Amino acid sequence: MALEHAILVSLLEQPGSGYELARRFERSIGRFWTATHQQIYHVLKRMETDGWVTAEQVGQGGRPDKRSYSVAAPGRAVLTTWLRAPVQPEAVRHELAVKIRGAAFDDAAGRAALTAEVERYRATHEETLERYVTGEHRDFPDAGALDTGQRLQHVVLRGGIAYERMVLDWLDDVLTTLRGLDR
Amino acid sequence: MALEHAILVSLLEQPGSGYELARRFERSIGRFWTATHQQIYHVLKRMETDGWVTAEQVGQGGRPDKRSYSVAAPGRAVLTTWLRAPVQPEAVRHELAVKIRGAAFDDAAGRAALTAEVERYRATHEETLERYVTGEHRDFPDAGALDTGQRLQHVVLRGGIAYERMVLDWLDDVLTTLRGLDR
DNA sequence: CGTTGCTATGCAACGAGTTGCATAGCAGGA
DNA sequence: TCCTGCTATGCAACTCGTTGCATAGCAACG
Secondary structure, three states, X not given: OXXXXXXXXXXXXXXXXXXXXXXXXXXXXXXXXXXXXXXXXXXXXXXXXXXXXXXXXXXXXXXXXXEEEEEOHHHHHHHHHHHOOOOOOOXXXXXXXXXXXXXXXXXXXXXXXXXXXXXXXXXXXXXXXXXXXXXXXXXXXXXXXXXXXXXXXXXXXXXXXXXXXXXXXXXXXXXXXXHHHOO | OOHHHHHHHHHHHOOEOXXXXXXXXXXXXXXXXXXXXXXXXXXXXXXXXXXXXXXXXXXXXXXXXXXXXXXXXXXXXXXXHHHOOOOOOOOOEOHHXXXXXXXHHOOHHHHHHHHHHHHHHHHHHHHHHHHHHHHHXXXXXXXXXXXXXXXXXXXXXXXXXXXXXXXXXXXXXXXXXXXXXXX
């Protein structure tokens, strides 16, 4: 029930097509709200029917036409209402934590396989952290000279960076624990 | 596709009824994998049909009978296979982050409302952290004298504690940022 | 010239998960 | 005695979200 709102925020930051939104969800917005292009097209169509957004056909010479969406007044009203509503508690789904507890019911070979998997998983989070830090230097070089939107985007990015650093520290703890079991 | 696995782990740690599982998901397991009683009953029934678990009718004198589930050999095999499969990247859904970016498109009154909401949200995370720390002292008083299962449960709990501490620090950052905007 | 890959949108089918409601017995308090 | 609340399970309807597939034009590479 909140993909609509994530799309509204993204379109307010910058109007765009379903395809462009899907790419943004793979990158910036997708850091804290994932969605496939299917879901995005589906929801966009419904939002257009409901008058939350308006679409404009844009020819691009060469490449296929795209439908560029912008937020309309009713959509903005919906967003304002939602912004002022209570934050729902997050629904946590952390598969790795389940696997770690499950490792108690596997043998040493299974735990060795999980250890290798945690190492691979750790490497992906290290890459993510690097991308975030690079992006921070690129997009927010001077923390004193930011407008409201940028300050808010920056504090969200700092949250992503803090999350990744926490995960890396924890994964080191996990690896130490796993390696200490079968010795 | 992974609720089954979380249920298998929970039933291996301790057999129990659908109702008991639902309560565990509200507490310990639910820290990293949420589920409603509906979903649990539904999946348990399918798992029983597929022979992954077996049920035993237990009368309890007074209170309604319950169906207590235990993991059968095929279920254990399914779990082992899953434990050794690659960890899927987490699907992040962080509503608050979307709202913070959305606050750029609301006025000072809206941002004040969001600030109050973040304070409330922060209080719930502070309570969660306290519960975790209390549970850690209760369940793992002597870190040197733990068996394999307990060590793994402990490292997962340490992850929960690290997560909550990170969130609290970040929320302080968010509050400072929000308060700095409209001055 | 064929293959691969990117932009751009969409259908159809399915599975996952939520919400509302229903049932039923017992315990405890006002 | 009635109401609330807890244990215990379940149906029905719905929404959310994923997966697989399809189309279509153009660009770049070998």
